Amino acid sequence: MTDPSPAVLDVRDISISFGGLKAVQGFSLRIPPRALYGLIGPNGAGKTTCFNLLTGVYRPDSGTVALDGQRLNGRKPHQIAAAGLSRTFQNIRLFGDLSVFDNVRLGCHLRGSHSISGTVLRTSYHVGQERAIAERTFALLELFGLAGRSFEQARNLPYGDQRRLEIARALATEPKVLLLDEPAAGMNPQEKVELRALIRDVRDRFGLAILLIEHDMGVVMNLCEHITVLNFGETIATGSPEAVQNDPKVVEAYLGTE
Amino acid sequence: MKTLINQARALSPAAWSVIPRALWPVAAGLAVAVLMHAVVGPNVPGFTAKMMLVAGINIILAVSLTVVNGFTGQFSMGHAGFMAVGGYVAASITYYGSIKFFGSADFAGGALSWTGSGPHGGGPLGKGDLLFMGSCLVGGLAAAGAGYIVGLPSLRLRGDYLAIVTLGFGEIVRVLLQGTPDQVQPWRAAEAAETPWYSLMLKLGGPKGFNLLPTYTTLFWVYLFVTITLIVCYRLKNSSTGRAFLSIREDEIASQAMGVDVTRYKVRAFVIASFFAGTAGGLYAMDIGAISASDLGFLKSFECIIMVVLGGMGSISGATLAAIILTALPEILRELPPVWPAGLALLAVMAVVQGAHRRWHPRSLVVVAAVTLVAELGRRYCASQGINLAEYRMILYALLLIVMMISRPQGLLGVREVWEIFGRRARRPGAVASPPGASSGVSP
Numbered sequence: 093m094t095d096p097s098p099a100v101l102d103v104r105d106i107s108i109s110f111g112g113l114k115a116v117q118g119f120s121l122r123i124p125p126r127a128l129y130g131l132i133g134p135n136g137a138g139k140t141t142c143f144n145l146l147t148g149v150y151r152p153d154s155g156t157v158a159l160d161g162q163r164l165n166g167r168k169p170h171q172i173a174a175a176g177l178s179r180t181f182q183n184i185r186l187f188g189d190l191s192v193f194d195n196v197r198l199g200c201h202l203r204g205s206h207s208i209s210g211t212v213l214r215t216s217y218h219v220g221q222e223r224a225i226a227e228r229t230f231a232l233l234e235l236f237g238l239a240g241r242s243f244e245q246a247r248n249l250p251y252g253d254q255r256r257l258e259i260a261r262a263l264a265t266e267p268k269v270l271l272l273d274e275p276a277a278g279m280n281p282q283e284k285v286e287l288r289a290l291i292r293d294v295r296d297r298f299g300l301a302i303l304l305i306e307h308d309m310g311v312v313m314n315l316c317e318h319i320t321v322l323n324f325g326e327t328i329a330t331g332s333p334e335a336v337q338n339d340p341k342v343v344e345a346y347l348g349t350e
Numbered sequence: 351m352k353t354l355i356n357q358a359r360a361l362s363p364a365a366w367s368v369i370p371r372a373l374w375p376v377a378a379g380l381a382v383a384v385l386m387h388a389v390v391g392p393n394v395p396g397f398t399a400k401m402m403l404v405a406g407i408n409i410i411l412a413v414s415l416t417v418v419n420g421f422t423g424q425f426s427m428g429h430a431g432f433m434a435v436g437g438y439v440a441a442s443i444t445y446y447g448s449i450k451f452f453g454s455a456d457f458a459g460g461a462l463s464w465t466g467s468g469p470h471g472g473g474p475l476g477k478g479d480l481l482f483m484g485s486c487l488v489g490g491l492a493a494a495g496a497g498y499i500v501g502l503p504s505l506r507l508r509g510d511y512l513a514i515v516t517l518g519f520g521e522i523v524r525v526l527l528q529g530t531p532d533q534v535q536p537w538r539a540a541e542a543a544e545t546p547w548y549s550l551m552l553k554l555g556g557p558k559g560f561n562l563l564p565t566y567t568t569l570f571w572v573y574l575f576v577t578i579t580l581i582v583c584y585r586l587k588n589s590s591t592g593r594a595f596l597s598i599r600e601d602e603i604a605s606q607a608m609g610v611d612v613t614r615y616k617v618r619a620f621v622i623a624s625f626f627a628g629t630a631g632g633l634y635a636m637d638i639g640a641i642s643a644s645d646l647g648f649l650k651s652f653e654c655i656i657m658v659v660l661g662g663m664g665s666i667s668g669a670t671l672a673a674i675i676l677t678a679l680p681e682i683l684r685e686l687p688p689v690w691p692a693g694l695a696l697l698a699v700m701a702v703v704q705g706a707h708r709r710w711h712p713r714s715l716v717v718v719a720a721v722t723l724v725a726e727l728g729r730r731y732c733a734s735q736g737i738n739l740a741e742y743r744m745i746l747y748a749l750l751l752i753v754m755m756i757s758r759p760q761g762l763l764g765v766r767e768v769w770e771i772f773g774r775r776a777r778r779p780g781a782v783a784s785p786p787g788a789s790s791g792v793s794p
């Protein structure tokens with residue numbers, strides 16, 4: 093299995109069952125650097141579970157995950173984030189009581205060094221770091237059009253802004269691969285169009301690979317270079333958007349669940 | 351891409367410029383402490399001064415518990431246990447240290463810790479003060495160590511385990527302390543001087559308590575520690591570390607996904623809180639001149655929890671206010687003046703504020719009105735029956751807690767500080783020099 097193009101994220105044959113339910117079976121995916129990949133499937137297909145397996149929320153029963161050549165199996169979620177895998181959540185998980193600004197500042201936490209003594213004594217390094225974090229945060233918020241809302245509580249943002257704030261927070265951790273779980277859910281058509289441009293822009297600007305789960309076919313087909321389709325935990329198709337769209341198994345999976 | 355650490359170095363101010371920033375808490379602490387000791391203390395009735403001292407110790411306890419229960423959202427129920435650990439260690443070092451070093455357990459401090467009658471002849475500090483301060487700090491470290499040992503295993507588990515384990519810890523500490531051998535009395539100082547340290551230090555008086563300690567704690571020492579505690583906790587809150595604490599409370603899964611080592615930060619918060627509880631224990635012991643494990647059981651922990659819950663889960667100024675109010679409450683309850691004027695005033699203020707912000711919370715108004723009515727009726731009934739409400743204060747606390755949990759689970763102030771009630775200032779922190787759009791921070 094030698095491959096000339098190195099994959100930044102290399103998932104091989106991961107599976108997990110919950111009791112008798114085989115939520116994900118033999119899922120494999122190789123994402124090259126700077127790629128935009130999609131993961132689709134009917135409700136309950138196991139897409140979110142895949143993300144949870146990659147990010148260490150669940151441990152796979154079998155299979156391996158490697159990021160940039162480092163094996164991620166058995167690592168804790170925060171170690172996986174440190175390795176360079178970040179994500180957003182389908183059911184938005186912002187820090188609701190904290191400000192928009194603090195949500196993104198928390199994302200910057202990972203790349204800093206934080207000693208209690210430095211914090212308490214406000215050492216030169218600590219002050220510089222807080223400044224650097226504030227600068228990065230403002231730049232990110234500006235990019236996402238959220239700078240004007242910096243000091244509002246995250247829970248008070250409109251839905252679309254909350255989704256974008258989650259992406260900004262994930263980017264603050266400086267990932268190599270970004271996992272987006274239904275970023276367009278709950279957005280209006282205008283916002284969806286903007287989101288498409290934003291996701292592309294993020295990929296180009298930060299030079300990272302993106303894997304996104306999405307139900308909105310307009311977004312997926314337009315954005316993704318490569319799509320994997322899950323149904324009942326199994327990968328039923330994988331390939332370019334056109335190929336996947338015309339795959340009879342995919343058509344059946346989607347029609348079958350209607 | 352420029353790493354955050356490199357960018358931080360580039361933005362760091364010159365090392366000397368931060369020296370004042372590092373030192374001003376100590377200066378502020380000293381100033382407040384001197385003010386309390388020299389100006390406030392002598393000019394209020396002795397009883398009031400005593401209450402202020404107790405309030406100060408309670409502030410340290412409440413604010414430190416806020417770091418765990420408020421910031422990280424973990425529920426510790428054993429704060430008094432850490433206070434006991436710190437208090438006994440400090441008491442033991444001060445008492446036996448005095449005997450070993452100075453030949454007797456008598457007071458050997460300067461004017462700043464003089465609590466006897468009449469003026470103190472000597473200078474502001476004496477050799478005893480050093481021993482006392484050192485022992486409070488060692489007491490804090492011992493409590494922090496206990497916090498580490500208790501926290502490390504239990505904080506890995508789900509939230510509720512911490513409540514159970516800390517509850518158990520508090521009781522274990524109490525039982526262990528009550529099983530210690532009799533203390534070596536001051537008049538047997540000569541004999542104590544012969545006994546080796548390790549066996550001496552553990553003679554903590556058992557069920558009779560550890561008594562006849564030299565009393566060093568004055569308004570000066572208490573408010574020195576109060577100021578430092580407040581500043582340390584406030585700086586923690588407004589830093590990366592503090593945001594990590596708060597993020598755990600807000601959403602542990604998201605916090606982990608963003609790279610926060612949740613267990614490590616929970617343990618950090620727990621150790622910091624235990625440290626301050628330990629120093630509070632030392633101040634407490636050397637105030638009364640005695641420390642008894644039976645006074646530092648669950649009820650004391652419960653009092654600390656009420657202060658945190660009342661003040662706001664995560665508000666340092668809220669916890670401070672709550673500590674002051676709850677310290678004064680038993681005295682106020684002893685002869686309760688009519689409460690309806692205060693209730694009406696509060697209602698009026700709330701109505702004006704809510705009106706000005708066009709954010710109406712009718713429920714909050716109804717709750718305040720109802721509580722005022724019930725309290726006033728209760729007060730009249732108790733007054734007519736000659737009941738002293740102070741004796742029932744634990745019941746009142748429990749009622750208060752229930753009302754709070756139902757009507758305002760985040761506490762009076764929530765995570766905000768008093769000065770942030772009307773919204774946080776939209777201020778760009780860290781004095782960012784370049785316009786953010788032009789900064790080089792994010793784009794590669």
Ligand SMILES: Nc1ncnc2c1ncn2[C@@H]1O[C@H](COP(=O)(O)OP(=O)(O)OP(=O)(O)O)[C@@H](O)[C@H]1O
Pocket residue numbers: 110113115133134135136137138139140141142182
């Ligand atoms: N922790 C768990 N315990 C038991 N079952 C689970 C757990 N997590 C997920 N499942 C089950 O695994 C299956 C896949 O769920 P998953 O959330 O991955 O679906 P999905 O593809 O993301 O669906 P949707 O499009 O609705 O978000 C579902 O049947 C779900 O009930």
Ligand SMILES: [Mg+2]
Pocket residue numbers: 139140141182
């Ligand atoms: Mg899902």
